[in-house]
Structures are given as structure tokens and as C-alpha cells.
Amino acid sequence: xxxxxxxxxxxxxxxxxxxxxxxxxxxxxxxxxxxxxxxxxxxxxxxxxxxxxxxxxxxxxxxxxxxxxxxxxxxxxxxxxxxxxxxxxxxxxxxxxxxxxxxxxxxxxxxxxxxxxxxxxxxxxxxxxxxxxxxxxxxxxxxxxxxxxxxxxxxxxxxxxxxxxxxxxxxxxxxxxxxxxxxxxxxxxxxxxxxxxxxxxxxxxxxxxxxxxxxxxxxxxxxxxxxxxxxxxxxxxxxxxx
Numbered sequence: 001x002x003x004x005x006x007x008x009x010x011x012x013x014x015x016x017x018x019x020x021x022x023x024x025x026x027x028x029x030x031x032x033x034x035x036x037x038x039x040x041x042x043x044x045x046x047x048x049x050x051x052x053x054x055x056x057x058x059x060x061x062x063x064x065x066x067x068x069x070x071x072x073x074x075x076x077x078x079x080x081x082x083x084x085x086x087x088x089x090x091x092x093x094x095x096x097x098x099x100x101x102x103x104x105x106x107x108x109x110x111x112x113x114x115x116x117x118x119x120x121x122x123x124x125x126x127x128x129x130x131x132x133x134x135x136x137x138x139x140x141x142x143x144x145x146x147x148x149x150x151x152x153x154x155x156x157x158x159x160x161x162x163x164x165x166x167x168x169x170x171x172x173x174x175x176x177x178x179x180x181x182x183x184x185x186x187x188x189x190x191x192x193x194x195x196x197x198x199x200x201x202x203x204x205x206x207x208x209x210x211x212x213x214x215x216x217x218x219x220x221x222x223x224x225x226x227x228x229x230x231x232x233x234x235x236x237x238x239x240x241x242x
Contacts, residue, residue, distance in 0.1 A: 001026055002047060002158070002190070007056035008214075009042055016042050017053070018214030029184050029191040031201040031222075034211035035241050040194035041085075043211075044160050047192070048080050049073040078106065081151030085163040087143040089135040089150070095122070096131030099150045107154075121149040124186070125179060141172035148179060152187065159183060161193040165200045173200060180204045198225075198237060210236065 002024040009017040016039040024030050032040050045051040046058055049065055057064050065076060089098045100118040103109055109117065122130065125145040135143060144164065151159060164180065165173040177200050184191045184204075195201055201208050205222040210233050218230035228234060235241045 001059075001061070002192070003057075003059040004043070004046075005057040005059070007046065007053045007058065009039070009046070009051065010054050015214060020056070020211075020215055022209060022216050024190060024192060026190055027188065028206040029180070029193065029204055031193040031195060031205040031208045032211050032216075033195060033198065033201050033208050033236070035236070036196055038211050039214060040196075040211055041162050044082070044162055044192065044194055047158075047160065048077055048082060074106065078154060079157040081154055081156035081159045083144075083147050083151045083159070083161045083164060085166055087135070087147040089143060089146060091135055093134075094131060095127075095133050095135065095138070095146050098135070099131075099146065099153050102150070102154055117153050118149075121153040122146070124152065124183070125149045140168055141175060144168065144172075144176055145179065148183065152183060155187075157189055159187075159189050159191045161191065161195075163195055163197075164193060165195065165197050173197075176200075177203045201225075212236075212241070 004020050004022040007017050007020040032043060034040050042051060046053055049068055052066060058066055060076065068076065096118050099121055100114045103114045103117060118131065125148050127142060127145050127149060138146060161180065164176050168176065180191065181204055193204060202222050202225060208220050208222050208225050209216045210218045210230065212232045217232045218228065220228050225233065232241065
């Protein structure tokens, strides 16, 4: 379980998170929904220890990670696959090298074992015969799937998605949404998605948490979001908060 307790985060004078409380249950897909610039990605970066909160606690698997040292953070990150908004594949490497990079740097797997894991991960996201291609040779949807393959190659306990459907056409968005659902069911992991795409949030989530003015103001089951009595959620759905 991942728990945020009274978490505050400032960037100079700007307060982004203001006493945020959130519990993410093992095995669920929880989407953090909110307007652009509301701090959604900041929450993900706090989970992996790239950022530290100015106040509060972040409990992951029973441990407060706020004061973890570098070796403790590395052990934490081995549990977490991160799918970056724009993929973040390295242009100087092939797709296969990108997917296997973390395994090469931070595990004792042999080259043959890494190659096998890379191939399995790519097959899981329906990418075949692309290991030797460069990222610039892939379409936007293929890049996103390759990024997911890299994230699952480490066999994580938690899979974090940063705006997974941004910049994609509607058909490709559906492909990525279906893939998120499939990964959660097949791998039996906990998934955390941040997005401002309400259609994607409803499709992939068990629960949706609404982030507004630095706090989680409501949490709804995904199939009940359109019947919510929360004013902020309703304003967001009507496009009055963006």
C-alpha cells in the first residue's frame, strides 16, 4: 500500500501540494485526475523519491521513504516501473537497449537473460521485431508501448503512468487504455495513473482521486464518477476547471 499523510510540497514560494492525504490499495488501478499544473506528476516523483516533500509522510510497504538514503531509494525504485509522458527513450540506443537498460545497470542478470526479458516485455505490449529499431523509427503509439515495455521489464510491484494518452489519436488512446488494463490484470500489480483525460481515467481505473488546489478533494469509484455529488469533480467534468 502507498499512503500519503499531510504531504506538502513547495517550489520556491509556490505551494503545489497542501496537506495531501491519499491511500492507494494493493492491486488496484487508481487514477489521479486533475487540471494541468495541479501537481499530478509531482505526486509520482514523490513516490519514487526523485522529489522530497517539505512536510508529511509517504509510506510505501510500511516504510516512510521521506528520509531514505540513496541505496534505500534504489531498492525502492526496483519495485516501481515509471512510464514517462513522452516515453523518454534514449535516441542513441535501440529499442531493445532502451528496454533492457535498467536491467543491465542495476541487476546481475546475464546478457542472455536480459535479452530474453526484453523480448518478453515487448511481446507483452504487442511489439514484435522492433528490438533493433531506433526510437525515431516508431510511431507515437509504438513509442508509448515501448516505454511500457521498459517499465515492466524490471517486473515491478507498482506501475506508474504519467499522462499515458497525451498527444495520441483516439484509436491509439484506446489501445493504450486497453494495455493498461491488461498489464494490471496479467501482472497483478498496483497501477497509478495521472491524467486530465476523464475518458481514459474512467476506462482504466478502479478508483479516481480528484486533485484540486493541492489536496485530494474526493475519491470515487470509476463507474460512479458521473454521478458524483462533489462540486469540483462536476466542474471538472463540465470543463469549468482545466
